[in-house]
Amino acid sequence: MWLKIIILVLFIGVVLSLTAGLNYLLRDAGLPQSKRTLYALGIRITLAVLMMLCVGYGFYSGILTDSAPWDQHLR
Numbered sequence: 231m232w233l234k235i236i237i238l239v240l241f242i243g244v245v246l247s248l249t250a251g252l253n254y255l256l257r258d259a260g261l262p263q264s265k266r267t268l269y270a271l272g273i274r275i276t277l278a279v280l281m282m283l284c285v286g287y288g289f290y291s292g293i294l295t296d297s298a299p300w301d302q303h304l305r
Contacts, residue, residue: 233288240281247274 251270258264288294 233284233293237281237284237288240277240284243277244274244281247277 247270251267251274254264254266254270258266285294289296
């Protein structure tokens with residue numbers, strides 16, 4: 231259960247970083263020395279990589295499975 235919560239928190243962090251990056255991009259359009267958009271991109275990439283590692287670990291360890299109710303074969 232903890233792994234799913236960690237993945238959810240990382241996903242929310244990615245979305246927040248995406249919106250912050252868009253906000254910085256629009257506000258700092260005339261300021262070439264501003265690097266806030268670049269920092270938001272770096273944070274988003276880091277969070278996305280961590281999320282992918284958590285998902286990979288979850289599938290490898292068996293905590294996460296790929297079964298869904300609509301994916302059952304008809305018998």
